[in-house]
Amino acid sequence: MTFALPWRKWGRTVSIKAGRRYPTVVALAILFIAVLFCIFCFADVLAPYDYRTQSLRQRLVPPVFLGGMSSHLLGTDELGRDVLSRLIYAIRFSILVALGGTAIGALVGTTLGFLAAHFRGLVEEVIMMLADVQASLPFMLIALALIAAFGGSFLLFIVIMGFYGWEVFARLTRGVVISAQGQGYATAMTALGASPWTIYTRHILPNILSVLIVQFTLNFPQVILLETSLSFLGLGIRPPLTSLGQMLGAGRAYLTTAWWIAVLPGTVIFLTTMSISILGDWIRDRLDPTLRGSQT
Amino acid sequence: MNKGLLTTKLIRSLLTIWLIVTFTFIALNLSGDPIEALVGDQASPAVIAHYREKFGLDRPLWEQYLSYLGNIIQGDFGLSLSDQKPAVDLIAAALPYTLRLGLTAFISGLILGIVLGIVAALNRNSWIDRFVMSFAVLGFSLPNFFLGILLILLFALRWRVLPSAGADTVWHLVLPVITLGTHFAGIFARFTRSAMLEVLNKQYMVASRAKGAPRFRRILWHALPNAAIPIVTVVGLKLGDLVAGSIIVETVFAWPGIGRLLVGAVTSRDFAVVQAILIMVAVTMVLANFAVDFIYTLIDPRMRAAPQEGR
Numbered sequence: 001m002t003f004a005l006p007w008r009k010w011g012r013t014v015s016i017k018a019g020r021r022y023p024t025v026v027a028l029a030i031l032f033i034a035v036l037f038c039i040f041c042f043a044d045v046l047a048p049y050d051y052r053t054q055s056l057r058q059r060l061v062p063p064v065f066l067g068g069m070s071s072h073l074l075g076t077d078e079l080g081r082d083v084l085s086r087l088i089y090a091i092r093f094s095i096l097v098a099l100g101g102t103a104i105g106a107l108v109g110t111t112l113g114f115l116a117a118h119f120r121g122l123v124e125e126v127i128m129m130l131a132d133v134q135a136s137l138p139f140m141l142i143a144l145a146l147i148a149a150f151g152g153s154f155l156l157f158i159v160i161m162g163f164y165g166w167e168v169f170a171r172l173t174r175g176v177v178i179s180a181q182g183q184g185y186a187t188a189m190t191a192l193g194a195s196p197w198t199i200y201t202r203h204i205l206p207n208i209l210s211v212l213i214v215q216f217t218l219n220f221p222q223v224i225l226l227e228t229s230l231s232f233l234g235l236g237i238r239p240p241l242t243s244l245g246q247m248l249g250a251g252r253a254y255l256t257t258a259w260w261i262a263v264l265p266g267t268v269i270f271l272t273t274m275s276i277s278i279l280g281d282w283i284r285d286r287l288d289p290t291l292r293g294s295q296t
Numbered sequence: 297m298n299k300g301l302l303t304t305k306l307i308r309s310l311l312t313i314w315l316i317v318t319f320t321f322i323a324l325n326l327s328g329d330p331i332e333a334l335v336g337d338q339a340s341p342a343v344i345a346h347y348r349e350k351f352g353l354d355r356p357l358w359e360q361y362l363s364y365l366g367n368i369i370q371g372d373f374g375l376s377l378s379d380q381k382p383a384v385d386l387i388a389a390a391l392p393y394t395l396r397l398g399l400t401a402f403i404s405g406l407i408l409g410i411v412l413g414i415v416a417a418l419n420r421n422s423w424i425d426r427f428v429m430s431f432a433v434l435g436f437s438l439p440n441f442f443l444g445i446l447l448i449l450l451f452a453l454r455w456r457v458l459p460s461a462g463a464d465t466v467w468h469l470v471l472p473v474i475t476l477g478t479h480f481a482g483i484f485a486r487f488t489r490s491a492m493l494e495v496l497n498k499q500y501m502v503a504s505r506a507k508g509a510p511r512f513r514r515i516l517w518h519a520l521p522n523a524a525i526p527i528v529t530v531v532g533l534k535l536g537d538l539v540a541g542s543i544i545v546e547t548v549f550a551w552p553g554i555g556r557l558l559v560g561a562v563t564s565r566d567f568a569v570v571q572a573i574l575i576m577v578a579v580t581m582v583l584a585n586f587a588v589d590f591i592y593t594l595i596d597p598r599m600r601a602a603p604q605e606g607r
Contacts (some may be wrong), residue, residue, distance in 0.1 A: 141540070248441065
């Protein structure tokens with residue numbers, strides 16, 4: 001069953017590059033994600049203040065569009081820290097954790113997938129059993145149990161995020177490698193005396209890289225949501241560090257007096273997940289050959 | 297489902313639960329000395345030795361493991377660190393609240409989603425369809441913690457029409473249910489729409505129309521049961537989301553359920569409660585998967601007719 005919708009839903013299109021037209025929503029989503037990555041790269045240049053600088057004389061200043069002051073465009077929080085600067089650094093930390101977590105998951109999962117496909121037998125059974133166990137529980141719960149057992153330092157938190165989604169990478173890799181093993185080029189390489197390691201890294205890995213990259217982009221927003229949820233609960237990224245979820249969770253206490261502290265990071269999280277899901281949908285539609293006929 | 301498949305599934309499920317129990321035991325042992333956490337690092341060696349003996353920590357690891365397994369089978373998950381009550385009692389007190397909120401949200405989300413999905417599919421590519429699908433994308437893109445905060449901000453703080461915390465009256469249920477249910481409504485609306493679209497052009501739909509069956513009957517009796525199979529799959533898959541969502545929503549709205557209990561236990565590192573909830577959810581999820589498999593055979597006659605083929 002296809003999940004995607006027909007092409008007409010994308011409506012009006014705009015050109016970004018000559019000769020290529022993108023639906024307006026998709027162009028906006030791409031733009032938003034690009035802006036996020038710029039902020040991630042250049043946070044120190046973009047932020048007007050350090051995210052930890054407090055100024056107790058200027059607490060809970062409203063944003064400029066609510067009659068605040070021009071030195072704090074998006075206002076300040078309960079300790080007089082500039083919300084715009086905190087937002088910029090929060091984006092950096094959230095993306096950093098999500099990138100780190102997804103990368104660890106991809107690396108571990110792919111390796112285990114290779115091992116399962118190479119050794120088969122008991123090794124494969126054990127790895128696939130572990131994958132089943134992980135898939136049978138909501139990951140949120142596993143993460144909470146690990147945090148309860150091992151505490152919550154920043155590095156440890158990234159590692160815990162790395163546990164997310166490894167099983168999908170392992171299943172994917174195992175399946176693709178097993179089917180590649182039966183193909184002519186792998187047999188030929190073995191006959192030429194190449195070691196399995198060479199075949200896997202030099203010949204099979206490049207072939208499955210595109211599948212892995214797609215999976216990476218699918219996992220990434222999930223890890224962002226996971227990080228923001230856990231940080232929101234006060235169990236992920238903790239002060240003095242900040243993240244989008246941490247800002248939102250901490251700003252919850254000031255909803256009556258200074259709603260912008262919570263609503264601004266929340267809006268960024270919402271726009272991020274929506275942009276990624278719009279983009280993902282669109283890519284899936286384009287890659288799905290069954291929908292190509294209905295293009296108008 | 298045929299017997300062989302059922303047995304394999306049963307064995308796999310039991311193995312899964314056993315592995316989760318074993319992992320919690322390993323995590324518990326790796327996480328540091330529980331005695332030190334209990335008596336502090338100032339305690340004399342004699343006191344520590346006394347407590348070690350009392351909790352059986354002086355025995356070899358495999359003996360500890362076996363007694364741990366034995367206790368769990370008997371439903372004894374140990375005492376909560378914070379108030380020295382059995383962890384099971386705390387969970388039993390919170391469970392009705394979680395069920396009330398979770399089931400209300402899930403079922404209302406399911407019904408709303410299916411209705412919206414059918415409406416969108418019947419009006420394919422019209423403005424109604426676009427409107428419904430925009431709502432769906434909005435519904436599952438809005439993180440539940442943010443939606444909850446927006447609802448509190450508007451309905452509880454600005455307009456003061458609904459309570460934002462606690463579980464005393466039916467009114468307390470409204471905002472958490474909307475927060476939790478919107479996500480499911482969005483997801484089910486999308487799946488129902490595409491499942492219905494797949495079915496609507498089938499031959500039997502044309503046949504039922506030729507037979508003269510009224511539109512309402514065609515949709516409810518001919519299209520929906522056939523579209524139900526992918527929907528049931530998604531329902532099964534989304535039960536995990538319900539658990540994760542409850543953790544957040546209960547915390548946002550100070551709802552005295554299991555999710556809030558869990559967050560409190562993780563914050564104070566009360567591992568007895570955490571592991572009890574973990575194992576309980578694992579068992580529930582395994583049972584739920586069984587239930588979904590069973591519902592399949594009820595709604596899809598093909599699975600009853602040809603059990604030898606496996607799935």
